[in-house]
Amino acid sequence: MESKKMALIATKGTLDMAYPPFILASTAAALGYEVQVFFTFYGLQLLRKDLSDVKISPLANPAMPMPVPMPVMVQMLPGMESMATTMMKHKLKAKGVASLEQLREICLEADVKFIACQMTVDLFEFDKDEFIADVEYGGASTFMGFAGQTDICLFI
Amino acid sequence: MDYDKELDARGLSCPLPIVKTKKSLADMLSGQILKVISTDSGSIKDMQAFAKQTGNELMSTLEQGKEFVFFLRKA
Numbered sequence: 001m002e003s004k005k006m007a008l009i010a011t012k013g014t015l016d017m018a019y020p021p022f023i024l025a026s027t028a029a030a031l032g033y034e035v036q037v038f039f040t041f042y043g044l045q046l047l048r049k050d051l052s053d054v055k056i057s058p059l060a061n062p063a064m065p066m067p068v069p070m071p072v073m074v075q076m077l078p079g080m081e082s083m084a085t086t087m088m089k090h091k092l093k094a095k096g097v098a099s100l101e102q103l104r105e106i107c108l109e110a111d112v113k114f115i116a117c118q119m120t121v122d123l124f125e126f127d128k129d130e131f132i133a134d135v136e137y138g139g140a141s142t143f144m145g146f147a148g149q150t151d152i153c154l155f156i
Numbered sequence: 157m158d159y160d161k162e163l164d165a166r167g168l169s170c171p172l173p174i175v176k177t178k179k180s181l182a183d184m185l186s187g188q189i190l191k192v193i194s195t196d197s198g199s200i201k202d203m204q205a206f207a208k209q210t211g212n213e214l215m216s217t218l219e220q221g222k223e224f225v226f227f228l229r230k231a
Contacts, residue, residue: 027171030178031209096169096196106175 005034005150007143012156013042015056015088015100016064020156021046022103028152029110037107038143040117043156044124047116047131051100055085108134115142157216157227159191160184166195166223173199174206177228181212184230189215192226199224 006028010021021043025035039047045054058064059075067087074080092099098106107114118137121128128137136142147153163180165173173194180190192203200217203226207214211231218225 023171026175030171030175031206096167096172098169098172103171110175 003032003034004028004152005146006036006152007147007150007154008035008037009143009155010037010039010043010046011041013045013054015054015085016061017156018046018051018054018100019097019103022100022107024154024156025112026103026106026110029107029112033152035107035110036113036115036143036146038115038117038138038147040120044116044120044126044131046100046104047114047135049130049132051104054100055081056088057081058084104132108132157191158189159227160188162191162193164193165199166193168194169196170198170202174202177203177206177226178210181228181230186230188230190228190230192228194224194226195222197224199226203228 006024008021008025010018012018021037025037028035056064057075058066058070058080059072064084089099114132114135115138116131116135118139120126121137161180161184163176165176168176173192173196177190177192180192184190194203196202203214203217206212207228213229213231215227215229
């Protein structure tokens with residue numbers, strides 16, 4: 001039986017939005033799917049060797065549960081983003097949720113294919129040396145080639 | 157129930173119990189039984205879905221307090 005296929009487009013580079021593509025990709029791979037993830041625009045940040053700049057901001061994110069209510073004027077103060085990120089990472093760890101680094105490693109071990117958008121790399125003048133080695137570079141047409149045969153295709 | 161291998165997935169959240177179950181089954185032989193212990197309440201549904209989609213048989217699911225115990229027979 002030919003395996004099922006899933007294609008994801010990862011477009012966001014914040015801590016909260018980094019989880020869905022890595023969770024879905026690692027799970028689908030565990031279920032026997034062939035998986036490709038196309039990282040474009042801010043999603044490319046998730047391919048950096050160092051993921052410590054992937055942060056979460058309470059600003060303009062009114063749905064984010066906060067330990068204490070915090071006015072927007074306070075949320076915009078310097079250091080708030082780092083503080084929110086530290087607190088969120090602590091919570092994730094306490095609840096047994098894997099780190100992004102762990103999930104990404106699980107994906108790679110399970111042969112999930114990562115494709116980085118070449119156009120975005122050129123646009124933001126990213127240095128490919130800052131990305132992990134297990135990445136292929138391609139464009140929309142590369143993505144279509146695989147996406148066209150998939151059972152699940154999501155834009156995140 | 158007798159089993160050939162045990163996976164302790166206590167304290168782990170989605171998708172780790174499923175990912176680790178898949179890994180544990182990888183080096184087992186067809187017909188062997190894997191016992192998985194999880195504390196993730198979502199893993200009840202997830203384990204059923206995993207079994208259905210991978211063809212491995214979910215023989216039983218037990219709820220012991222806050223823990224969930226699964227027995228899977230490798231396809």
